[in-house]
Amino acid sequence: MVTKLPKVDVVTTGVGWTGGIVAAELTKAGYKVVGLERGEDRTIEDYLHGHDELKYNQRKELMQKLTKDTITWRNTMDQDAVPVRDEEAFVVGTGVGGGGAHWGAQTYRYFPYDFEIKSKTIERYGESKIPKDMLIQDWGLSYDEIEPYYSKFEQMAGVSGEEDPLAGPRSIPYPTPPMKKNRPMRLFHEAAEKLGYHPYVVPAGTVSEVYTNPDGETLNACQYCSFCGNYGCEYGAKADPVVTVVPTAKKTGNFELRTNCLVTRVLYDGDKATGVLYKDTRTGEEFEQPAEIVAMTSYVFNNIRLLLLSGIGEPYDPKTGKGIIGKNYVDHHTIMGATGFFDEKFNLYAGTGALGSAFTDYCADNFDHSDVDFIHGGQIEIHIMGNEPIANNPVPAGTPAFGKEFKEKSLHYSNRTLSVVSQRAFMPWKNHYLDLDPAYTDDNGDPLIRVTFDYTDQDCNLNEFLADKCAGVLKEMGAEIIDKHPMPEHFGGRFTFQHDSGGAIMGSSPENSAVNNYLQMWDVDNLFVCGASAFPHFGPTNPTPTTAALTYRATEGMIEYLKNGGGQLVKTGKETQNV
Amino acid sequence: MDQNFNNKKPDISADKEVVDTSRRKFLRNTGIATGGVVGGAVLGGLLANPFKSHEPATTMATEHPEPINYAESLTFFRRQKDFDALSAATEVIYPEDANGPGAIALGVPYFIDKQLASPWGSNADDYRKPPFKNGQTPLTRGDIFLQGVRKLNEISENEHEVLFKDLEEDKQFAVLERFMKGEVEMNLVISAEFFALLKSSTLAGCYADPLYGGNKDMAGWKMKEYPGSQMSYIDMIEADEFILIEPRSVGGHKH
Known part of the structure; x- marks a missing residue:
């Protein structure tokens, strides 16, 4: 028995960053929005007793429990996938705020090269630079087109930063000054400059000073307390939907937030999405929520799973190359470099999820790739997030894994270890994709989403290249012992910080993409698939700012759609907007 | 300093x-x-x-002349021999030394006992639907621990005619190493998985907030010079020198 509810203008499937942004922008424009969130309601009061590593960092208090629902994964198409069973290996936020509650709040933009990766690569190096099964494509909008939306996100979130001299141009400066530099960052800057690189303090949503955003929401000054990534911020100093876009939406009077509501289907009549079907997770009661616009605002995995379960779009088939839903899935959980062991002691217990410095000399197309066997690159960075004692027991390679020597060395090096790592871009490949698992189901009997993903020569070559640079920086910083991180032969199924992309990618036409550059589905005019699911490849760094920027653009499209009484916002084949 | x-x-x-x-x-x-x-x-x-x-x-x-710690009682383990083997194994992993207490004095065995009695011990938040394949175990963490500690005693008794707790330390170390390398035959789980769980739980017991019963007197944090649950480092984040801060527990904020 499904209860049919009155129609609203917009319904969102989840209330994290993307759902929150849709709610804020559409309600401000006078439209009625219902936000359906499978998890609990939250405020920063929930975080007051939160300085607890076991509960939050080890046991993932803020994350989706896997009891009812998880993903399965495998490396290659001839293998059986297995479910990720343990939360320790799978981080996806749940509850109001979603991933925006537990994120570390590093807020980079992608590079102009990212948005036109295919044409720019061919232009400089020729077609042969792109391996046969690498499915890179231009995103269907340029950096200049997305730039205003990056700025809009940064203004909303109060981002603290200084300009990366090698990044794309900015229309306005960061709204707040960069984070303070601690001693390891200062050593990194000195070393990087000596080596001829261009270090900068990374942009952070852990806000450096009290800041009131254009919507009138105030963020407090970050205290560098260290309980940041995997935790909620009790100060309201970390940009989180709960202290920004959600209250903005609420104060319009046009937003209705419904928690413990799990969307199980997007209802689709073959032409339009008529609404969603959802379930009260406590009672099992089912509801139909009709809407003019359905905004899919869940995480990548669930966005794609809902599309497939709802029979919307053509599922991607890697054998034929046909279909689009599930295509260009990319995982970005492999961040490696080198660890340096020092004589000097540092205050490593103090930091924020985003405290650190980096340089992008080897990122995007900032250097000549003629003589290397990979494209794109990575950002080399140091982060001091506040080393927690259960998770951080560093010992040099060759130390016994337990016992007296392990204890002695791990205590000695606890405050004497710095890692310099590279966050790298990951490319899409023909055989890496998402589909529905044939064997495993959730509590409703619906198939789980299945990941097929592995490392390629591109990844290994790039890692080797950058790990050497990381080690070089550590040497210059004065490390006594340097251990490079070896690249594992295969992806090992650890999805530990919510960096995935693709599956409903954007592009210039229905031939190469699921959504246009407003994240509007080509096939279904009133369905907007918001999230990193739209990225045709994974850029070098954390996905949130690009996800949020694309969603801000999508909200303009939604408003236009509602004003004009429907229609496609982008004419097929045209790369630029026509609104 | x-x-x-x-x-x-x-x-x-x-x-x-x-x-x-x-x-x-x-x-x-x-x-x-x-x-x-x-x-x-x-x-x-x-x-x-x-x-x-x-x-x-x-x-x-x-007041009671000697406050009895009623929390130091068994909630998960039933047989004393099992708990003794667990205790001895944690102490081998994290032994008492010149730096300070080992796992037993830090309360780690009781910490693990309580964790195993919690939803975590019965994998209540995990995906548990069969089939379990490609090396995935159908056992709960509680099952794995029970089987593992009994295996520790079984090996010690078979090879040395004493319980694991009474074995010399170097022999205890060698037995644990065999578990770590996956060399010990176990039922429905590989011994390396038991060892990994034992090691991570031991370290969690040494360094988790004392509210869970381990890290007694915050001595784990003191050895590591980790300040625990502080509210702010804004005044010292730019310091050049290492600054030692007296640790504080989540519970300490009430006092």
Whole structure:
């Protein structure tokens, strides 16, 4: 028995960053929005007793429990996938705020090269630079087109930063000054400059000073307390939907937030999405929520799973190359470099999820790739997030894994270890994709989403290249012992910080993409698939700012759609907007 | 400055152990601990001197003379032999040394016992639908621990005719190494998985907030010079020197 509810203008499937942004922008424009969130309601009061590593960092208090629902994964198409069973290996936020509650709040933009990766690569190096099964494509909008939306996100979130001299141009400066530099960052800057690189303090949503955003929401000054990534911020100093876009939406009077509501289907009549079907997770009661616009605002995995379960779009088939839903899935959980062991002691217990410095000399197309066997690159960075004692027991390679020597060395090096790592871009490949698992189901009997993903020569070559640079920086910083991180032969199924992309990618036409550059589905005019699911490849760094920027653009499209009484916002084949 | 903790308090819980043992013996001899009736004033007089002379006699008389830690009781394990093997194994992984207490003195075995009795021990938040394949185990963490510690005793008894707890330390180490390398035959789980769980749980017990029963007196944090649950580092984040901060527990914020 499904209860049919009155129609609203917009319904969102989840209330994290993307759902929150849709709610804020559409309600401000006078439209009625219902936000359906499978998890609990939250405020920063929930975080007051939160300085607890076991509960939050080890046991993932803020994350989706896997009891009812998880993903399965495998490396290659001839293998059986297995479910990720343990939360320790799978981080996806749940509850109001979603991933925006537990994120570390590093807020980079992608590079102009990212948005036109295919044409720019061919232009400089020729077609042969792109391996046969690498499915890179231009995103269907340029950096200049997305730039205003990056700025809009940064203004909303109060981002603290200084300009990366090698990044794309900015229309306005960061709204707040960069984070303070601690001693390891200062050593990194000195070393990087000596080596001829261009270090900068990374942009952070852990806000450096009290800041009131254009919507009138105030963020407090970050205290560098260290309980940041995997935790909620009790100060309201970390940009989180709960202290920004959600209250903005609420104060319009046009937003209705419904928690413990799990969307199980997007209802689709073959032409339009008529609404969603959802379930009260406590009672099992089912509801139909009709809407003019359905905004899919869940995480990548669930966005794609809902599309497939709802029979919307053509599922991607890697054998034929046909279909689009599930295509260009990319995982970005492999961040490696080198660890340096020092004589000097540092205050490593103090930091924020985003405290650190980096340089992008080897990122995007900032250097000549003629003589290397990979494209794109990575950002080399140091982060001091506040080393927690259960998770951080560093010992040099060759130390016994337990016992007296392990204890002695791990205590000695606890405050004497710095890692310099590279966050790298990951490319899409023909055989890496998402589909529905044939064997495993959730509590409703619906198939789980299945990941097929592995490392390629591109990844290994790039890692080797950058790990050497990381080690070089550590040497210059004065490390006594340097251990490079070896690249594992295969992806090992650890999805530990919510960096995935693709599956409903954007592009210039229905031939190469699921959504246009407003994240509007080509096939279904009133369905907007918001999230990193739209990225045709994974850029070098954390996905949130690009996800949020694309969603801000999508909200303009939604408003236009509602004003004009429907229609496609982008004419097929045209790369630029026509609104 | 950074070595101050260790110099001032070479071994916090070892000291405590000495006091506790002698106090327990004293109480037992005087009959107090077994319920002998002694007047408050007498008890105060008896106890004030040998222990903390600055404590007023009335305090000792109205409160229990030796606070029993009722939380140090078994909630998950049933057989003492199992718990003893667990305790000995945690101590091999994280032994007492010149830096300070080992896993047992830090309360790690009781910490693990409680964790196994919690939803985590029965994998209540995990995906549990079959089939379990490609090396995935159908066992819960509780199952794995029980089987693992019994296997520790079984190997020790078969090869050395003593329980694991009574084995020499180097032999204990060697047995655990075999588990770590996956060389020990176990049922429905590989021994490396038991070892990984044992090691991670031991470290969690050494360094989790003391509210969970391990990291007793925050001695794990003190050895690591980790300040625990502080509210702000904004005033020292730019410091050049290492700054040692007295640790604080989540519970410490109430006091």
